[in-house]
Amino acid sequence: MVMDQELVKAVTTDHNFRVLLLNGQSVVETARLSHHLTKTTTTVLGRGLLATLLLASSVLKGTEGLTVRLNGQGPVGGMLIDADAHGTVKGYLQHGQVELPFLANGDVDVASAVGTDGFLEVLKTQGNLDPYTSTVPLVTGQIGSDFAYYLAKSEQINSAVGVSVVLDEHGQVKTAGGYLIQTLPDADNTAIAALEERLPRLPSIATMLTTATDPVKLAAMLLPDEPVKVLSQEQVAFACDCSKAQFAQSLAGLSSSELRQLITEDHGAEVVCHFCGARYQFSATELQQILAEKGKL
Numbered sequence: 186m187v188m189d190q191e192l193v194k195a196v197t198t199d200h201n202f203r204v205l206l207l208n209g210q211s212v213v214e215t216a217r218l219s220h221h222l223t224k225t226t227t228t229v230l231g232r233g234l235l236a237t238l239l240l241a242s243s244v245l246k247g248t249e250g251l252t253v254r255l256n257g258q259g260p261v262g263g264m265l266i267d268a269d270a271h272g273t274v275k276g277y278l279q280h281g282q283v284e285l286p287f288l289a290n291g292d293v294d295v296a297s298a299v300g301t302d303g304f305l306e307v308l309k310t311q312g313n314l315d316p317y318t319s320t321v322p323l324v325t326g327q328i329g330s331d332f333a334y335y336l337a338k339s340e341q342i343n344s345a346v347g348v349s350v351v352l353d354e355h356g357q358v359k360t361a362g363g364y365l366i367q368t369l370p371d372a373d374n375t376a377i378a379a380l381e382e383r384l385p386r387l388p389s390i391a392t393m394l395t396t397a398t399d400p401v402k403l404a405a406m407l408l409p410d411e412p413v414k415v416l417s418q419e420q421v422a423f424a425c426d427c428s429k430a431q432f433a434q435s436l437a438g439l440s441s442s443e444l445r446q447l448i449t450e451d452h453g454a455e456v457v458c459h460f461c462g463a464r465y466q467f468s469a470t471e472l473q474q475i476l477a478e479k480g481k482l
């Protein structure tokens with residue numbers, strides 16, 4: 186079984202842990218190209234997208250969705266990410282063009298880029314029920330541990346979350362991946378202690394993905410003493426559901442005088458989708474139609 190752009194759900198057969206493994210190379214590379222991101226912001230937004238996919242996959246069902254807002258007051262600004270329960274994610278950073286000095290080992294300085302003076306907010310939409318929001322302060326600005334803190338505080342799920350991105354010298358995404366290891370209620374304390382001791386000493390999951398893409402092998406690197414059983418796997422994608430019709434509705438929300446100004450002074454309008462970078466052009470004639478429809482309401 187090869188892990189190619191997939192999210193794999195597994196359990197250890199001794200019922201100690203539930204494991205999610207994510208190969209998100211194409212998700213992060215698509216985000217990089219869509220938003221023209223730098224090395225710094227590819228890594229930061231990439232980690233956010235991967236962590237949100239893992240979170241969505243572990244807490245959502247059916248048609249539920251979630252929106253993550255993360256802002257640590259750092260130079261990249263805030264991050265807004267949407268994900269559903271089926272492996273689709275989209276999102277953007279406020280300042281996608283920021284590039285910061287790299288750490289001595291060549292890595293992106295994620296914590297400095299994100300900042301630590303801020304919050305992680307998760308809004309869950311659940312069909313017709315009112316959306317549910319929960320917010321926690323950021324603990325490290327490294328994103329993985331911030332999501333683990335959210336899971337512990339807001340969902341009462343004890344977990345370890347690791348997300349990472351490896352870039353080539355041109356800034357293209359070589360590998361990107363994540364894991365979420367959840368401690369099950371009857372987990373053995375010795376096994377938990379062994380995991381806590383091992384995880385900080387392992388290479389990042391994106392580094393592991395440069396040599397192994399088989400989820401069972403990856404799980405064996407993370408949990409060498411635990412037999413793992415794969416339960417399911419699904420594709421993941423960076424994708425947006427925006428459309429020109431949707432932005433026509435937003436334009437209809439402008440006042441008549443604002444629309445007239447766009448028609449007479451700008452002779453049209455260009456609207457950009459923040460989530461995916463898609464650009465939609467509206468000609469003066471199309472804006473006239475929107476204005477005319479508005480008049481009928």
Ligand SMILES: [Zn+2]
Nearest residue numbers: 425427458461
């Ligand atoms: Zn879009």
